[in-house]
Amino acid sequence: MKIVMLNGQNHKGSTYHVGKLLIDGIAAEKQVAEFFLPRDLNHFCLGCYSCIEDETKCPYYTEKNAIMADFEQADLLVITTPNYCMAPSAPMKAFLDLNFTNWLSHKPKEFMFSKKAVVISTTSGMGANKAIKPVAISLSYWGISSIKKYGVAVQAMNWESVSQDKKAKIQKDIQKILKSLSGDAKPKVTLKTKFLFSIFSGMQKANMGSSKTEKKYWEAKGWLGKERPWKKKWQPKKKSYSSL
Ligand SMILES: Cc1cc2nc3c(=O)[nH]c(=O)nc-3n(C[C@H](O)[C@H](O)[C@H](O)COP(=O)(O)O)c2cc1C
Numbered sequence: 001m002k003i004v005m006l007n008g009q010n011h012k013g014s015t016y017h018v019g020k021l022l023i024d025g026i027a028a029e030k031q032v033a034e035f036f037l038p039r040d041l042n043h044f045c046l047g048c049y050s051c052i053e054d055e056t057k058c059p060y061y062t063e064k065n066a067i068m069a070d071f072e073q074a075d076l077l078v079i080t081t082p083n084y085c086m087a088p089s090a091p092m093k094a095f096l097d098l099n100f101t102n103w104l105s106h107k108p109k110e111f112m113f114s115k116k117a118v119v120i121s122t123t124s125g126m127g128a129n130k131a132i133k134p135v136a137i138s139l140s141y142w143g144i145s146s147i148k149k150y151g152v153a154v155q156a157m158n159w160e161s162v163s164q165d166k167k168a169k170i171q172k173d174i175q176k177i178l179k180s181l182s183g184d185a186k187p188k189v190t191l192k193t194k195f196l197f198s199i200f201s202g203m204q205k206a207n208m209g210s211s212k213t214e215k216k217y218w219e220a221k222g223w224l225g226k227e228r229p230w231k232k233k234w235q236p237k238k239k240s241y242s243s244l
Contacts, residue, residue: 004077004241006037008081010037013157014162015081015121022118025175026178035243067243068099068109070241071111077115078117079118080119082123086130088134093134107214112144113143120132122151122152123152125155126153141196143229144187145188146188197228
């Protein structure tokens, strides 16, 4: 199994460790690529819209693409972010902004429809779910149907200070997520994703997209007709991660 772990923080604190517990618990043979933000993508979206015409024109395309190329290879995405002021970390939000053209309303990538994702957040007292929500919304509008969420209040500033009782509870919760992950080998594309896709297909057809290049993109893939990204048997181009 190929896994990408994308961490919305550079340090290995509680959030990273909870994500690691999940990955370590996966019994299958695995290859894991880890990214840390802002270390691996230290930029904010400039709002220049170059990406709408051509994603390679984004000033930060090289760094973005290093992460996206490994996303393409992965079976499972594990995305972690601490709760910072009732929201994801700023570098995680920047990552989402920098990839907004992946949304179904723009130029969705067909490989997203075959991914599973787990979004994890820790918080001191409350708000882990508020940090998870914006990440999960983006992933879902990228076309990912299978998104599990896990937020936990650790009452600590670092993993070392998390109580043994809390760590035992986290282990138990992680076991449940692992069980649910092992259930379906291929994630099912939900009706919600299919419905959203047809709405956005209709919008592109009616010239309500952001640019002519978007319509051309949809047209070339046959998505303005009967073709659908989840119907195509998708094969990764490369065999291994580019970052490893
Ligand atoms: C900038 C910042 C903002 C935070 N905001 C909140 C908050 O709104 N609510 C809360 O309960 N904890 C908050 N915390 C605490 C962290 O969410 C908590 O300690 C988390 O487990 C840290 O994860 P880490 O060990 O992976 O860094 C904040 C911490 C920082 C550094």
